[in-house]
Structure formats: structure tokens, C-alpha cells
Amino acid sequence: MRIIDLSSPIDASFWEPDEVVHRVLDAHQAALHVRDEMKEHFGLDLDPDVFPDGAFLTNDYLTLTTHTGTHVDAPAHYGPAANGRTPRTIDQMPLDWFVRPGMVLDLREAGTGTVGVEYLEREFARVGRRPRPLDVVLLHTGADRHLGKPEYFTEFTGLDGPATRLLLGLGVRVIGTDAFSLDAPFTHIIREYHRTGDRDVLWPAHFAGRQEEYCQLERLANLQDLPTSTGFTVSCLPVKIAGAGAGWSRVVALIEK
Structure with a gap:
């Protein structure tokens, strides 16, 4: 079995908004x-x-924070859940979500901001199928080229609300990205809100988790090292931190030789 490391390090020499x-x-x-x-x-x-x-x-x-380095966001991170449910913390999540077949979608040509349903549908066509229930979908934005620098937090591609809900509707429960966030950069989100006055541009990928329970897998790396878009298993088990909204993870792709 070939093992490909998809994790970025926790490194105190990196530039971070919250110092390590x-x-x-x-x-x-x-x-x-x-x-x-x-x-x-x-x-x-x-x-x-x-x-x-x-x-x-x-x-x-x-x-450091639980959102430093490669980590898994739990539903508790997204804020209060709909219908009065208590959102689960990282230690409460089912482990079988985190060792599953993977699929890579290539977002590298999208630029800073968000992509929508149309972009994802084109990627499904390129890959040759749509994600299956419980597939781990990985978004290859290329943002890890800025790892350790301020640009890592301001120049990347995220998902808009409809694109996130499309994946959740297909049964995906873990969505990963090699960027700082599954949403667009904070700077882009705030500028768009001031430009449009539309509250739907405010962290739509995260807030989608209030309606439908899922986990985000953020700050991945090395997605370009995967030889194919499918045909591998992702292991992304989070550290068991009691009551936490996120947990660090050493994420790897497992490829049968």
C-alpha cells in the first residue's frame, strides 16, 4: 500500500493570525x-x-488553536443548530466518517472567491461520476503553495452555499480543502458583504452545517501528489478532544498497489 501525506504541519515559524x-x-x-x-x-x-x-x-x-494545521471541524464549530438540536463536538463524531473513499475536485483555475454548483458539476463530469454517500470530497485549490505566509489566509477558493448543499445532498459528510477555510477568505467575504448587503455571502459553507450535520477538513496539503481523482481511501481521524469544536488530524491517502 502506498501512503501519501495530505497534512500540513503545525509550525511555530509560520505566519498565523493566532500565534503558535x-x-x-x-x-x-x-x-x-x-x-x-x-x-x-x-x-x-x-x-x-x-x-x-x-x-x-x-x-x-x-x-495554539484547534484550527491550526490540518484539522477537522465538528458541527459544534458552526454555531447553534437548527430545530434546537445540540451540535456534536469532535469527540462525539462517528469514526466511520473519517476512513472512506476519496474524490478530488480541481478548483485551481477558479481564483480567489467562491465556486458554485456549475463548477462542481463540470468537475463531476471530468472525474466521471458524482460523489457517493460518505465519500470524502477533497478540494484542490492550490492554496498550500502559500503555506506559512500571510497570503495563505487571503488568496484561495471556497464554496458558496448552494455548492456546499449540493455535496451534502449527495450524502457527503466530510468535505476537505487544502485552503485555510472551506469558505472564501475572510477579507473577500467582508468586502462582498459590504458591496452587496447580502447576508448569504457570510460564511455560507460553515453555516450550512447548522442545517445539515457534516465535518470540514481544512488546511490539507499535497493534493497534487494523488495520481488519480478517485480510487484511494482517505484516513482523517481527528484527535479526541473532549467538548471541542475541532481536532487536529494527520490525514493520509491510502492507495492499493
Whole structure:
């Protein structure tokens, strides 16, 4: 089996709207740390010199959002659900949504903004079929070429409301993108709203999840490495964070040789 990594990294050197802080406790610092921890919590004395070279085990401390790096958005992220339902958090989602056949749709020629139903229908024709229920649909926008730079958050293609609802109506429950968001860039959305006064341009892909439960798979990478538009399995199991609206994921494509 060939495994293709479709994930972008969490990297504190990247430009992010919400800063990522990554602090490393090296092995010698960790020896002193475990000494203090054992004393404080368990009343035990431990001399750091007992470890080989006075070094214990390294540790990493991260401050970041659940929407940093490749991640899965749960319905709870989209706000209050219709009909008084309580939207599910990431730890409550069914695991069988996240290991499923994949389909790639090519949006690279669309430019910054959104695409609609007509664009998706052309892609279905190119691929040779429509998505099947529970297929993981991946949108190849090419936005990952800007990964780590401010342009990653302002120059990409998203879905409009009707296009999102089309996929949901076909039974798709996980929609992925190599862009920052399944919606258009924040800057584009706000400018369009001020230009038109139309509230339907405000985050329609996310808000569609209030009506129909689904998950977004955001900030993918390397979709150009997939040899075909179908015929592979996507594994995108999210980290089980209790009560969270999203969870990080190491997304891969599995291709039988």
C-alpha cells in the first residue's frame, strides 16, 4: 500500500493570525523539572544525577488553536443548530466518517472567491461520476503553495452555499480543502458583504452545517501528489478532544498497489 501525506504541519515559524508558541524542554532541563514535580506532587526526592548524563526525557509545550494545521471541524464549530438540536463536538463524531473513499475536485483555475454548483458539476463530469454517500470530497485549490505566509489566509477558493448543499445532498459528510477555510477568505467575504448587503455571502459553507450535520477538513496539503481523482481511501481521524469544536488530524491517502 502506498501512503501519501495530505497534512500540513503545525509550525511555530509560520505566519498565523493566532500565534503558535512552541517551547521545548530539553533533556537536562527535564531532569530538573521531574525532580521538582516529584517533590511537589508526591513528596519524593530524586537526584537528577541518577539519569545517564544527568538527562531525562524531552518535552514539548504548545500554545495554539484547534484550527491550526490540518484539522477537522465538528458541527459544534458552526454555531447553534437548527430545530434546537445540540451540535456534536469532535469527540462525539462517528469514526466511520473519517476512513472512506476519496474524490478530488480541481478548483485551481477558479481564483480567489467562491465556486458554485456549475463548477462542481463540470468537475463531476471530468472525474466521471458524482460523489457517493460518505465519500470524502477533497478540494484542490492550490492554496498550500502559500503555506506559512500571510497570503495563505487571503488568496484561495471556497464554496458558496448552494455548492456546499449540493455535496451534502449527495450524502457527503466530510468535505476537505487544502485552503485555510472551506469558505472564501475572510477579507473577500467582508468586502462582498459590504458591496452587496447580502447576508448569504457570510460564511455560507460553515453555516450550512447548522442545517445539515457534516465535518470540514481544512488546511490539507499535497493534493497534487494523488495520481488519480478517485480510487484511494482517505484516513482523517481527528484527535479526541473532549467538548471541542475541532481536532487536529494527520490525514493520509491510502492507495492499493
